[in-house]
Amino acid sequence: MTRQEEKQQLRATIRQMEAALAPGYLQNSDAAIAAHLLAMPEYQSAGTIFCFVGTGREIDTRPILCHALNSGKTVCAPLCTTPGQMELRRITALEELRPGKFHIPEPPADAPCVAVDEVDLAILPCLSCNHLGQRLGRGGGYYDRFLAHYRGGTVLLCRELLIREEIPLEPHDYPVPWVLTERGLYEDGSPARLG
Template structure:
C-alpha cells in the first residue's frame, strides 16, 4: 500500500456508509439474526468466559441477537465507552442499561472498568465498515479500536454485511488486522487468521 492511503480509505468509507443508510429495516434485522446464528461456529467465542463486544448503531450489522446469545451462554460481556481523548473504557454489559453517548454511539451506563478490562477478554467483537481477505479492517477513521487493540492477546472478530467483505482494502501499518469476520453469510477466516 502507498504511504498515504487516507483518500482511498475515505472513498470506501463514504461508499459503505451510503449503502448502509439505504438498507431496509428488514434487511438489518435479518442480518443481525443471521450473524447470531453463525456465532457458534467461532470456537473461541463458544469457549470464552469474557468477551468484549459493542452496542451497534442502527446502520451497522446489529449486535443485539449476538449479545443475547452470549448472555444465554453465561458469558461475561464488556462493551466500550468512548472517552474524549479517543480511547475506549469498558463497562459490564447489562441489557437495557444504554444511553446515546457524546459521539452518537450507544453506550452502557454502568461503572467503568478501565482500559485494561479489554485484556481480560478472550475475544473482541469489533465494528468495521469493511474487511478484506487478508483481515485488514476499515473503521470509521478515529482509530479508537486500532489503539485499544495494540497489545490485545485474544481473538478479534469483525462484524460486517456480506458485501463489505472485500478482496482488498487500502490499509496502513498502524491498522490492526482481525482474525475472523462474521457476516450474515457466515464465518470467514482471513488468510492471515490464526483461529
C-alpha cells in the same frame, strides 16, 4: 492520493452502499451473523467477551449481548472517554446502556473497568473489510488502539455486500484473524467451518 484520502473516499462509497441496503437484507443478515457467532467454539468457550453495541444500520449485536449475559459470561462494551480512546466496561444488563458520544449506547461511567488481557473474545465492528480481516473503520481510531494492545481471539462482523477486497492500509492498521458475514466465517481469507 494519500492512504488517508483513499480511506475517506472508500468510506463515502461504503456509506452510500450501506444507506441503500434493503431493510429485509439488514434484518436477515443481522440474524444470520448473530447465529453464526453464537455457533463459534471460541464464543462458546469464552468466559469474557468484549462486543460493540450496533446502532443505526450497523449489525445489531443485541442478540449476541443478551445471549452472552444469559449464558453467565462476563460482558464488556466500549465506553468512549476521550477522542480516539475507549475503555472496556462491564455490563450486567442491556438496560444499563445509555446514549453516549456519537449517540452510541455505552455503559455508565461508573461501570467496572475490564482489563484488555481479561478478554477471551473481542467482537469488533467495521465499515468494511476484506476476507483477510483488513478492516476499514469509521475513522476514529478507537479499535486500532484497542488492537495495538490486544492479543486474544478477535472476530470482525461485516455484511457480505459491504466486503471490499481492496482496503487501503496504513502502518497502524492491524488485521483481524476472523471475519464473520451472513455467509459464514472466514479465517485468514478462507471459508472456515463453524462449530
